[in-house]
Every structure is written in structure tokens, then in C-alpha cells.
Amino acid sequence: MHHVADLALDLADFITASPTPYHAVAEAVRRLTAAGFTEQPEAGEWIIEPGGRYLVRDGTLLAWWQPADARPGTPMRIFAAHTDSPTLKVKPRPDTGAAGWRQIAVEVYGGALWNSWLDRDLGLAGRLALYDGSTVLVNVARPLMRVPQLAIHLDRQVNQGLTLDAQQHLLPIWGLGSPSEGDLIAFLAGEADVDPDEVAAHDLVAHDLTGPARLGEEADLLAAPRLDNLASVHSGLTALLDAAGSAPGVVPVFVGFDHEEIGSGTATGAAGPLLETVLTRIAGGFDARTASFARSRALSVDVTHAAHPNYLDRYDPTHRSLPNGGPALKVNANQRYATDAPGAAAWARACRDAGVPSQYFVGKNTVPCGTTVGPIVATRLGIRTVDVGIPVLSMHSARELCGVHDPGYLVAAATAFMTDTN
Incomplete structure (x- = not known):
């Protein structure tokens, strides 16, 4: 198991x-490339030689290890997460403002928990699409924007219930002047050169x-943005790298x-065709995929x-979960989570x-739960799917909280799942 502090x-x-x-995919590709994985172009000839492969489409990444003994119909062990938060x-026309303030x-x-974005120093990141068809990543990782709250003196009842209008109250400020004086895209183009x-x-x-920080008397908690669901992406990527080369008889896959x-x-x-297309090709084609999918399993991993x-x-x-108690198996009678008894086993x-x-x-029973990519993967592919995730507080806040031990527990269990030939 990876050392807790290091992980x-x-x-x-x-x-x-x-x-x-897009940045999460780029960082994952950097790590995969360093580990010897090579790119499988989506429109290129399919590579069938043993080894590590990855395929990128925008903000989605697939990566897998093709063992030397893989044949058409070889089962897969799939770790499915999501990169967005x-x-x-x-908006397309970003420059706006009022009363002498420049806003975005x-x-x-x-x-999102809207109130969690108030009075925070915010950066701006993403991609610029150019006329020649290429894209360029940009990341302003310094204080650029802020969504200011109204002072309590002007809303004496705010602590009895904060009401926010997404159109009126969530526009960040990024300077003084009229909207015509601002040109966000020109500014970002300069940042991206x-x-x-x-x-x-x-x-x-x-x-x-x-930035992320450990906290608590024992430093056993981790506060960070985007734990939902980059904690799962990171664990899945780490598990795939650990499983690579040690899983004869199965193909470990991360998406x-x-x-x-x-x-x-x-x-x-997850509702699109990309995963099905790639898994069909990994399985050896349409005729071979029935046998492969029938013996495959998927782990849907979300906090x-x-x-x-x-x-x-x-x-x-009787079904509460706590940080540092290990990843939780997620169960719902109405299949908002895809777990069933054989998958749970x-x-x-x-x-x-x-x-x-x-x-x-x-x-x-009286509080509806959310859902994950799990039921979608199970429905589209017919592959037995299990929903799990590490416990967090403040889910969908700009900043969330988890246990320091749980990512390591998840990596170890996921590695075992991805190399299980039973």
C-alpha cells in the first residue's frame, strides 16, 4: 500500500x-507517458501490441494495459470516474459590469453550492479554441476574480437565510472601469502567448x-477543491499504474x-458512445465483445x-460513513447506484x-440520493457495475474535506479489483 503521507x-x-x-487529462497523460504508456489516436490504426495505451478526447481520458496473453474476448476490469466539478x-461574451466595476x-x-464561491480569491482556467482548429490550455493561477458578498449592514436578515440569484449575485469582479475597458479574452490570450x-x-x-491542506490535531484530514471527483481520478490512475503488468488474464481499464x-x-x-467504442476494440471487435463484456466488471468511483x-x-x-474508515460501498434500491449483490461480493x-x-x-429513505456514472455504464454496456467512493464533507462546495487515509485505501482496493481474475 502506498504511504499515506506520500499519496x-x-x-x-x-x-x-x-x-x-482538460488540465486533469493533461496531467494524467504526463504521468502515463512517464510510466511508458503511449497514445492510441482515436482515428488512427488500432494498436494491438502488449503494453500501456491511452486515448484522449477533450476532457475525457481512457487508459488501459494490454497484457501479453490478451485474446479476443478477454475480460476487462474497469475503473470509471469523472474529471469535472x-x-x-x-459565458461566450464575458465582459460585463455595472456602476464602475468590471465583471465577468x-x-x-x-x-454547485453557490455560497461557497463567495469572497474567495479565484483564478481562471480552461482552453482557448483557435481558428486553425487547435486548442491551447490556459491557467491563471493567481488572484484574478472575486464574487463579493453584500455587507450584513445592508441585509440584516442574511443569517436567517441567504438567497442568491445566479444571474445577479454570482458575477465576479475583476477590476474597475466600464465593460468596454475590459477584454478578458485578449488578457487570456496574452497569458497563453x-x-x-x-x-x-x-x-x-x-x-x-x-491550496489543498492537511488539517486536524493529527493532520488526518485533507481539505481541497475538486475532491469530487479528482480524488477518484487520481486513485484510479494510480491503481492502473500499479496494476499494469501484473494482471494476466484481464485488461485493466481506467476512464x-x-x-x-x-x-x-x-x-x-458516460452516456455517449466513446467508452463502448473503445471497449469493443479492446475486446477484439464486435463479435468478441459479448464474451468479454459478460465476464467484465466495472467499478464506478465517485465520492x-x-x-x-x-x-x-x-x-x-445504520449506514453512515466516516473519513478514514475506508471507501464506502454505495447501495440504492432504485439503482441510482448500480451495486448488486454479486458486485458487492x-x-x-x-x-x-x-x-x-x-x-x-x-x-x-426520506432524503433522495444523487447518482453516478455507474448506472449509465451498466445500462449502456450490460457490464456488472459496483458503486463506491471515499466519504467527504461539503460535497459540491468550492472546497471539500476527506480523510487522509482513504485515498490510499481506495488505491489498494481498486488495484485488487482491477487485477482480480475470478
Whole structure:
């Protein structure tokens, strides 16, 4: 098992390097390349030689290890996560403002806790699309924007209930003057060292600049932005690298989807065709995939809710999960999570083999739960899928909290799952 402190530090570095899905994919590719993986171009000839491969489409990444004994129909062990997080996304015409303030027009991406974005020093990151068809990553990792709260003197009832209007109250300020004096895209083009006249479009989001930090008397907690779901992406990538070369008889696969936070219904989301297409080719073609998929298993990995001590009435009293208790198996009778009994048994075997503790998360009957990419993967592919995740507090906040030990537990259990030939 990886040393807890080293893995927590590495997770912190991964999060800091990944303010957007595009940056997360770029950092993952850097790590895969350093480990000897090579790119499989999506439109190129399929590489069948043994070894590590990765395939990129925008903010989605697939990577796998092709063992030397792989044949058509070889089963796969899939780790599925997502690269995106709730945030504020810049609109196509970003320059706006009022009353002598320059502001940036944004809309909410995903189910963000809006108030958590107030009064934070924010950077801006994403990609610029150029007229020649290329894209350039950009990351302003210094204080650039801020969404200011209204002073309590002007809203004496604010502590009895904060009401925010996404159109009116979430626009960041980034300077003084009229909107005509601002040109955000020209500024970002300068940051990326490209000609602003060549920028045709953009995908840009805000990100919190407060770095990850261990906290608590024993430093056994980790506070960081985007734990949902970069903690899972990092663990899946690490598990794949650990599994590479040590899994004869199965093909370990990692996929980090974009757009989970907005429903997955995109070309690079879990509901799109990309995973099915790639897995079909890994399996040896359409005729071979039936046998392969029937013997394959998928692990859908997304953070889950840690029991909040101030709101225990929102949780099922016998299925609470806590940080540093190990990853939680997520179960829902209505299949909002894809776990079933045989899948749960496979997960329990992986945890036992890895010497890792595990726990359960089941929602309170009167509090609807969220969902994951798990039911989508299971429905699209017919592959038995299990939902798990490490417990966090403040899910969908600009800054979340998890246990320092849980990422290591997840890596160990996931590695066992991805190399399990039973």
C-alpha cells in the first residue's frame, strides 16, 4: 500500500495541476507517458501490441494495459470516474459590469453550492479554441476574480437565510472601469502567448486558489477543491499504474469522463458512445465483445457523503460513513447506484485481498440520493457495475474535506479489483 503521507501529497499536487477537466487529462497523460504508456489516436490504426495505451478526447481520458496473453474476448476490469466539478463557467461574451466595476459574465456549471464561491480569491482556467482548429490550455493561477458578498449592514436578515440569484449575485469582479475597458479574452490570450485575433471560442471556468491542506490535531484530514471527483481520478490512475503488468488474464481499464456533473449526456460523457467504442476494440471487435463484456466488471468511483455531525437527521442511522474508515460501498434500491449483490461480493473480495476496511453508504429513505456514472455504464454496456467512493464533507462546495487515509485505501482496493481474475 502506498504511504499515506506520500499519496496525500501526490493527490494534492494532482488537484493543484488540474483546475479543469482538460488540465486533469493533461496531467494524467504526463504521468502515463512517464510510466511508458503511449497514445492510441482515436482515428488512427488500432494498436494491438502488449503494453500501456491511452486515448484522449477533450476532457475525457481512457487508459488501459494490454497484457501479453490478451485474446479476443478477454475480460476487462474497469475503473470509471469523472474529471469535472461544479464551478462557475464563463459565458461566450464575458465582459460585463455595472456602476464602475468590471465583471465577468458566468453561469453555474453543475450543482454547485453557490455560497461557497463567495469572497474567495479565484483564478481562471480552461482552453482557448483557435481558428486553425487547435486548442491551447490556459491557467491563471493567481488572484484574478472575486464574487463579493453584500455587507450584513445592508441585509440584516442574511443569517436567517441567504438567497442568491445566479444571474445577479454570482458575477465576479475583476477590476474597475466600464465593460468596454475590459477584454478578458485578449488578457487570456496574452497569458497563453497566442494572438488574441486567432481566438475563436473558449471553455473557461473559475477555480478556488486556496491550496489543498492537511488539517486536524493529527493532520488526518485533507481539505481541497475538486475532491469530487479528482480524488477518484487520481486513485484510479494510480491503481492502473500499479496494476499494469501484473494482471494476466484481464485488461485493466481506467476512464475519466467529463460532464458527469451536468448529467453525462454529451459526446464525452458516460452516456455517449466513446467508452463502448473503445471497449469493443479492446475486446477484439464486435463479435468478441459479448464474451468479454459478460465476464467484465466495472467499478464506478465517485465520492460519497460522510456523516455530517451537525446534520445527522439527514442520514440513515445504520449506514453512515466516516473519513478514514475506508471507501464506502454505495447501495440504492432504485439503482441510482448500480451495486448488486454479486458486485458487492466482488468489491468485498477486493477489499479483503488488499487488507482494506470498507463501509456502506445508503441514503435515508426520506432524503433522495444523487447518482453516478455507474448506472449509465451498466445500462449502456450490460457490464456488472459496483458503486463506491471515499466519504467527504461539503460535497459540491468550492472546497471539500476527506480523510487522509482513504485515498490510499481506495488505491489498494481498486488495484485488487482491477487485477482480480475470478
